[in-house]
Amino acid sequence: xxxxxxxxxxxxxxxxxxxxxxxxxxxxxxxxxxxxxxxxxxxxxxxxxxxxxxxxxxxxxxxxxxxxxxxxxxxxxxxxxxxxxxxxxxxxxxxxxxxxxxxxxxxxxxxxxxxxxxxxxxxxxxxxxxxxxxxxxxxxxxxxxxxxxxxxxxxxxxxxxxxxxxxxxxxxxxxxxxxxxxxxxxxxxxxxxxxxxxxxxxxxxxxxxxxxxxxxxxxxxxxxxxxxxxxxxxxxxxxxxxxxxxxxxxxxxxxxxxxxxxxxxxxxxxxxxxxxxxxxxxxxxxxxxxxxxxxx
Numbered sequence: 001x002x003x004x005x006x007x008x009x010x011x012x013x014x015x016x017x018x019x020x021x022x023x024x025x026x027x028x029x030x031x032x033x034x035x036x037x038x039x040x041x042x043x044x045x046x047x048x049x050x051x052x053x054x055x056x057x058x059x060x061x062x063x064x065x066x067x068x069x070x071x072x073x074x075x076x077x078x079x080x081x082x083x084x085x086x087x088x089x090x091x092x093x094x095x096x097x098x099x100x101x102x103x104x105x106x107x108x109x110x111x112x113x114x115x116x117x118x119x120x121x122x123x124x125x126x127x128x129x130x131x132x133x134x135x136x137x138x139x140x141x142x143x144x145x146x147x148x149x150x151x152x153x154x155x156x157x158x159x160x161x162x163x164x165x166x167x168x169x170x171x172x173x174x175x176x177x178x179x180x181x182x183x184x185x186x187x188x189x190x191x192x193x194x195x196x197x198x199x200x201x202x203x204x205x206x207x208x209x210x211x212x213x214x215x216x217x218x219x220x221x222x223x224x225x226x227x228x229x230x231x232x233x234x235x236x237x238x239x240x241x242x243x244x245x246x247x248x249x250x251x252x253x254x255x256x257x258x259x260x261x262x263x264x265x266x267x268x269x270x271x272x273x274x275x276x277x278x279x280x281x282x283x284x285x286x287x288x289x290x291x292x293x294x295x296x
Contacts (some may be wrong), residue, residue: 005073007041007171010034011049012070019057025139028094077222089122092124093280098135099144101128102223102243108144108160108267111291115284119269120266122280129221130195135272137152147196153272157285160292163241166202166260167253172233185257189217189235200238202260209260238262244245 013023014034024031042049059067116124127133127140135143135154146162163229167257168188179185182202189211192198201210217235220226224238227244236256247253255261269285271278 003037003040004044005077007037007044008070009074009077010037010067011041012067014038014050014057015059015063015067015141016071017135018064022139025096025266026136028096028139060182080096081190084263090121090271091280091283092118092121093139094125095280095284096125096127096139097142097284098127098129098133098140098145100146100223103206106212106242106290108288111288112284114291115287118287120230125215132195135270142269142284145270151218154270156268156270157271157289159269159285159288162265162267163242164262164265165239165240165241165248166200166262167230167244167248168236168256169231169233169252170254172235173254174257179257181255182211182260186211187235188212188256189215189225191229191235191237192216192219193223193237194219194221201263202257203263205257206288208263256285 010027011025013027014020017023017026020034020038021031024034039280040141045062045066047062048060049066051058056091064072099109099112112124116122133140133143135141144159166185173179176188177184179188183235186200190198190200199210199212200214201208218229221227223240223243227239229235230237230239231247231252244253248255257295269288270283271285
């Protein structure tokens with residue numbers, strides 16, 4: 001009987017995640033173990049539950065029939081565990097988190113370290129990347145994201161505010177001549193960040209304006225690389241204020257057009273409301289929200 005439960009749980013995870021490897025990351029098992037459990041389940045019921053090919057995975061008619069019951073079984077088991085975890089002073093489990101690669105000393109990062117210290121029985125695996133991550137496919141329990149949420153299939157909660165600044169080196173701006181208006185700024189060389197749109201939005205005294213840069217000089221895939229390019233005098237870019245504050249204070253960087261500034265963005269905790277650690281994920285989100293309120 002326990003082997004049947006494991007097979008059904010593995011089957012439900014594969015169906016929801018879309019692949020055996022994604023389900024393995026979600027369940028924190030090896031792909032071979034997940035495949036083994038599903039194969040044993042198929043052998044017991046005497047039917048294939050998936051159509052398998054090198055490029056796709058889909059449910060057979062038998063798999064479609066079994067999936068709702070398997071999902072109810074997993075949900076009931078998780079509900080029982082959640083009841084226990086809610087009452088536990090020291091929760092036990094593991095969480096995979098993805099966060100932006102910049103700002104290691106930001107209040108959000110510090111709150112994660114504080115959570116790890118307060119709950120030593122929880123194992124954290126932290127991935128730092130500026131790329132967008134598919135939480136379900138890649139097996140993550142929580143993401144910290146900036147800007148506007150677009151994926152309605154995920155749960156989200158605002159936990160802070162994010163400020164940016166349009167910056168360049170004084171030498172770059174001196175070589176181009178003084179910037180007096182938005183047309184001058186639009187004509188500058190821009191450093192593009194691959195993970196965000198090139199459309200620039202700025203505001204002043206309640207007025208908002210958006211434009212596409214005339215010239216994208218260089219495209220990079222991380223905030224650290226964009227900052228390095230700006231410091232090298234290659235152009236301008238909107239960068240996290242926390243990342244460039246020291247350079248602004250020292251004069252290495254200056255505001256490109258001081259009267260205009262990018263609008264603030266929200267910082268969001270985003271998570272799939274499913275999986276074995278969803279209750280532990282919510283506990284972490286509550287912890288992050290409380291930490292941000294106490295720091296405000």
